[in-house]
Amino acid sequence: MKMKTYILAFGFLLLGLGVIAQPNRDQIRSLKVAFITERLNLTPKEAQEFWPVYNAYDDRMVKIKFEELRGIRRAIKKNVETVDDVEAKILLDNLVNAENKLHEQKVGLIISLKKVISPQKILLLKIAEEDFNRKLFEQFRKKREQRP
Structure with missing residues (x-):
């Protein structure tokens, strides 16, 4: 150890x-x-089952964070002074949707891992x-x- x-x-x-x-x-x-x-x-058996599940989760999280959220946040920062209410609502809706995707991934990971490792x-x-x-x-x- x-x-x-x-x-x-x-x-x-x-x-x-x-x-x-x-x-x-x-x-x-x-x-x-x-x-x-x-x-x-992790035991060798746990590791064999854990890492594919975790790595797939991590890949999805990175994609959401770096492809979706980063773009949304940039658009908000770039346009915050000039955006009208309609555009602001669209940006907020996009932000909430991306944040919900992150949350869904976290919940999905826990559900998947319950089959692989102990709580x-x-x-x-x-x-x-x-x-x-x-x-x-x-x-x-x-x-x-x-x-x-």
């Missing part, structure tokens, strides 16, 4: 030194996989995701503060 901790710490050190400069989703995803695997302590491990997954995102954000913030 200690070896996993050292590997994970080394991975975050690398993340802090190199990946932050040139964010690479594949490297970040690899670190996330290692982090979640350690936190959930306790699903809760551990939620905590692990939050912890990973917090650590990643801290690394980005530290790197930004170090810039001249």
Whole structure:
């Protein structure tokens, strides 16, 4: 167990030194996989069933966040001063629809994972995701503060 901790710490050190400069989703995803695997302590059978479900979920979430939400938010920021009520309503409806898709994906993941891992491990997954995102954000913030 200690070896996993050292590997994970080394991975975050690398993340802090190199990946932050040139964010690479594949490297970040690899670190996330290692982090979640350690936190959930998945058996080989659980891991074999868990990762395809989780990776499909993660791919859908990325698509919604980066293809839909990013575009909607850009349109809102770009047009907030000049948009009329009709256009504002359309933007809000699009935003709500995209946010609902994210929520549906989260609910769908939990339903799918109940067939694969225990409810306790699903809760551990939620905590692990939050912890990973917090650590990643801290690394980005530290790197930004170090810039001249």
